[in-house]
Amino acid sequence: MRLADLRKSSGKTQAEVAQAMGVAAIRVSQIERDYPNVRMAVVERYVRALGGAVWFGVGDDLVDAANVTADPARAVARETLRAASTSYVANAGKP
Numbered sequence: 001m002r003l004a005d006l007r008k009s010s011g012k013t014q015a016e017v018a019q020a021m022g023v024a025a026i027r028v029s030q031i032e033r034d035y036p037n038v039r040m041a042v043v044e045r046y047v048r049a050l051g052g053a054v055w056f057g058v059g060d061d062l063v064d065a066a067n068v069t070a071d072p073a074r075a076v077a078r079e080t081l082r083a084a085s086t087s088y089v090a091n092a093g094k095p
Helices: 003-010 014-021 025-034 040-049 065-070 072-084
Strands: 053-058 061-064 089-091
Touching: 003 025, 003 040, 014 025, 014 040, 025 040, 040 053
Parallel strands: none
Antiparallel strands: 053 061, 053 089
């Protein structure tokens, strides 16, 4: 699913997402246009601004991005996920 489609299905405007992310509306437009060539941390902030959660999967394992980024001891796991992930899964709830 494209990020713009995800945003539209949430009923939010680019301006509302930008305000929740603390960025200018033009940045939200750039994120939507450049996805999937956007850093995972940016996609996570975008999806959280929509009220959702981002889960990264490698094999059969799913990791909540918030848990990876909040725990410094899992920084290596985050980099492994960054290297191994070929796509992002955005979900408003848990998988």
